[in-house]
Amino acid sequence: MIPSAERTAGYLLLVAVFALHAVVLMQQPVVGTAENGDFWRVTKPAGIVSLEKYETVDHKYVSQFYGVSAAHLSSGFSSAAVIAAGAKWLGGGAERLDIRQVGAAYLLLFAAAFALALWAGVPPLLCGLLAWAGLDVSYSLYFNSFFADGAALLGFLAIALALLAWPADFRHTPHRYRYGALLVLAALIAGLSKNLYMLTPLLVAATLVAWPSRAWWARLRGESALLAALMLAGGLGTWHFTYGSGYRFPDINNHHTVFRGLATVADPAQVLAELGVDPQYVGFAGKAFFDLTKEEKAASTAALRDVSRTQIALGYLRDPRRIVRAVAPIMEPMRDITTADPNFDERSRPPAKYSGWWQFARLRGALFPLAVSMLLVGGAALLHAAWTRTWRAEHTALTFLLLNAVTLVVASILGDGFFGLRRHTMGTRFCLDLALALILYEAYRLLRRRTDAARD
Numbered sequence: 522m523i524p525s526a527e528r529t530a531g532y533l534l535l536v537a538v539f540a541l542h543a544v545v546l547m548q549q550p551v552v553g554t555a556e557n558g559d560f561w562r563v564t565k566p567a568g569i570v571s572l573e574k575y576e577t578v579d580h581k582y583v584s585q586f587y588g589v590s591a592a593h594l595s596s597g598f599s600s601a602a603v604i605a606a607g608a609k610w611l612g613g614g615a616e617r618l619d620i621r622q623v624g625a626a627y628l629l630l631f632a633a634a635f636a637l638a639l640w641a642g643v644p645p646l647l648c649g650l651l652a653w654a655g656l657d658v659s660y661s662l663y664f665n666s667f668f669a670d671g672a673a674l675l676g677f678l679a680i681a682l683a684l685l686a687w688p689a690d691f692r693h694t695p696h697r698y699r700y701g702a703l704l705v706l707a708a709l710i711a712g713l714s715k716n717l718y719m720l721t722p723l724l725v726a727a728t729l730v731a732w733p734s735r736a737w738w739a740r741l742r743g744e745s746a747l748l749a750a751l752m753l754a755g756g757l758g759t760w761h762f763t764y765g766s767g768y769r770f771p772d773i774n775n776h777h778t779v780f781r782g783l784a785t786v787a788d789p790a791q792v793l794a795e796l797g798v799d800p801q802y803v804g805f806a807g808k809a810f811f812d813l814t815k816e817e818k819a820a821s822t823a824a825l826r827d828v829s830r831t832q833i834a835l836g837y838l839r840d841p842r843r844i845v846r847a848v849a850p851i852m853e854p855m856r857d858i859t860t861a862d863p864n865f866d867e868r869s870r871p872p873a874k875y876s877g878w879w880q881f882a883r884l885r886g887a888l889f890p891l892a893v894s895m896l897l898v899g900g901a902a903l904l905h906a907a908w909t910r911t912w913r914a915e916h917t918a919l920t921f922l923l924l925n926a927v928t929l930v931v932a933s934i935l936g937d938g939f940f941g942l943r944r945h946t947m948g949t950r951f952c953l954d955l956a957l958a959l960i961l962y963e964a965y966r967l968l969r970r971r972t973d974a975a976r977d
Contacts, residue, residue, distance in 0.1 A: 523646075524969075527644075527969075531644060531645025531648060531649040532645050534649030534650070534652070535635065535652050538653050538656050539628065539631075541879070542656050542661050543628060545658060545662075546621060546664060546665055547621050547624070550865065550866045550867050551619075551665060551866045552583065552662060552665065552864045552866070552875050553624065553662055553663075553664075553665025553666045553864060553866075554663050554665065554666040554668060554863075554864060555578055555579075555580055555581055555582055555583055555862040555863045556571075556578045556579060556580075556584065556666075557579070557862055558575065558579065559667075559669075560666070560667035560668075562667075562669060562768045563601045563605050563667040563669055564587070565593070565597055566592065566593055566594050566595075566606075567592050567594070567602040567605035567609075567667075568589065568590045568591050568606060568609070569587045569588070569589060569590070569606075569667070570587060570589070570590055571587060572584070572586055572587060572588055581872045582867075582868060582872065583620065583665065583666070583864065583865060584620065584866070585619060585866055586618065586620070587620065588616070588617060589612075589615075589616060589617065589618050592606045592609075595766065596766050597768055598713070598765075598767065599768075600669075600709065600710045600714045601667070601669035601670075601672035601714050604623070604626055604627065604630070604672055604675075605623055607626055608623040608625070608626040609622070611625055620666070621665060623664060623665060623667070626664075627661075627671055628661075631652075631655070631656065631675060631678065634675070634682055634707075635651075635652060635682070637682070638685065638686060641683075641700075643682060643686050644962070646962065647685070647959070647962045648682075650961060650962050651678070651681070651955055653958065654881040654882075654954040655678045655955055655958075657881050657954065658859075658860075658875055658876065658880060659858050659860055659880065659882045659950070660951055662860050662875060663860060668944075669714045669715040670714065670715070670947050670948065672710055672713075672714035673717075674947075674948065675711075676707050676708065676709075676710035676711025676714065676718070677711055677922075677948065677951060677952060678955065679703070679710065680707045680721070681918045681921065681922055681955055683700065683707055684725075684917045685915060685918045685959075687700065687917060688700065688914075701746070701750070704747070704751075705754055708722035708725045708751055708754050708755075709754050709757075712755060713757075713761065715762070715767075716767060716768075716936070717929065717932055717936060717948070718758075718948065719758035719761070720759070720932070721755070721925065722754035723752060724924055725751050725921060726751035726752055726755065727924070728920050728921040729744060729917070733906070734910065734912065735910055772810070772818070772821070773810045773937075774937050775821075775822070775825040775826075776805070776810040776821045776825065777809070777810060777940040778830070778833055778935060778938045779793075779798070779828065780821070780938070781809060781937075781938035781939055781940045782938025783833055783836045783837065783938070784803075784805075784807070785807055785938075785939065786843045786847050787836075787840065787846075789803045789806035790803050792836060795832075795836055796828050796832055796833075796836065797827070798828065799824060802820065802821065802824050805821060810940075830935050834935060850942060851930060854942050854943045854946045854950070855889065855953070856885070856887075856889050857886060857943060857950060858880055858883055858885075859875070859876050860874065861943040882954060884954075885953060885954055885957060892957055895961075896923070896956060896960070898960065899956060899959075899960040899963075900923065902916075902960075902963070903919060903920060915959065918959060922953070922955050922956040923952070923956055926948075926949045926956070927949075929945075929948045930946060930949050933946055933949075
């Protein structure tokens with residue numbers, strides 16, 4: 522039984538978080554995240570046209586208004602493009618789209634996810650803590666932009682909320698089809714946002730399969746249709762961003778994976794020899810693809826055409842010291858509490874970042890050692906619950922968040938090396954913040970139970 526004071530505090534925190542971010546995202550002059558050259562991946566299929574020259578806002582300022590045209594979602598489809606196209610309806614048929622319409626669309630979708638979670642029985646205080654963590658301005662400012670990551674974050678949060686509400690006996694739950702459909706939908710939103718997140722539905726399936734239980738086999742049979750749907754969703758996303766119309770950039774990614782990745786944690790000549798690449802290209806090590814001349818780009822593309830991600834992964838595993846050296850560039854972005862690009866549309870001021878003292882991300886950023894300690898405690902709690910067969914829905918949600926955080930780091934390095942890590946690890950930071958919020962709530966609940974027991 523949840524105490525009424527706790528329930529009230531949870532609802533107040535939830536309302537306060539959404540009210541704060543509604544004020545931030547709807548304010549004038551607008552705030553959001555500046556264009557970095559990737560917006561076209563979402564705007565083109567969504568039928569949205571930039572009204573400013575890229576050179577004007579490139580990594581500097583937020584554009585408030587965009588032109589509107591017919592959507593072509595079948596070409597370059599993504600869940601982010603669907604949300605952006607839907608945001609046009611919030612303008613009431615206006616000929617221009619205000620970027621705040623996109624932010625409003627995301628806020629409404631996040632609110633719907635929490636409303637469903639409350640309906641399904643997730644404690645209000647836990648929802649409030651998750652909202653505080655998940656709607657941190659280091660993430661919500663991306664809603665006022667056309668970065669595809671916003672859709673992925675929505676999917677991750679919805680998955681976590683669905684798993685928190687997951688029934689102990691799925692087979693005999695009256696609303697099991699609704700639970701299953703919402704979980705698959707959330708996984709699809711994340712998996713179809715961009716290629717970095719395409720494996721998300723498979724991770725959800727793996728999390729459910731790994732649920733420790735004495736009736737594990739019976740539970741697996743009861744969820745077989747759901748698991749099949751999640752695997753199909755994962756296969757669909759993988760196909761879409763590998764062979765379908767989903768945007769992908771193999772030449773750029775291959776270069777960064779080798780020359781801004783593996784070749785920076787080991788002797789470049791040795792790495793190229795292991796990969797079967799001509800050592801004459803050793804001079805590319807450490808250089809971004811965008812800094813190469815036209816001829817050098819063509820040479821890099823030709824040299825790496827036959828290099829596979831399996832070879833890259835084995836290259837790291839061949840020498841554990843390479844993995845250790847890869848940790849250093851990962852740790853720095855883990856402390857970030859702002860977006861990767863500037864947040865203001867005030868051309869009279871230098872490009873700047875938006876932040877606030879109230880940010881949940883400061884627990885992870887400013888108090889990073891404490892945050893790591895809490896995550897280790899959470900991991901230990903998962904092992905204890907698995908060993909004692911006291912596994913609950915909260916453990917499943919935490920498992921997904923931690924597994925997804927690690928997977929995204931690996932996918933970032935194998936997909937694009939150490940290039941753009943601050944942006945590519947956004948999903949990792951998001952999942953870790955949600956995990957911290959969940960651990961805080963579980964610690965509070967344990968303390969409350971012990972206090973109640975002592976009184977009795």
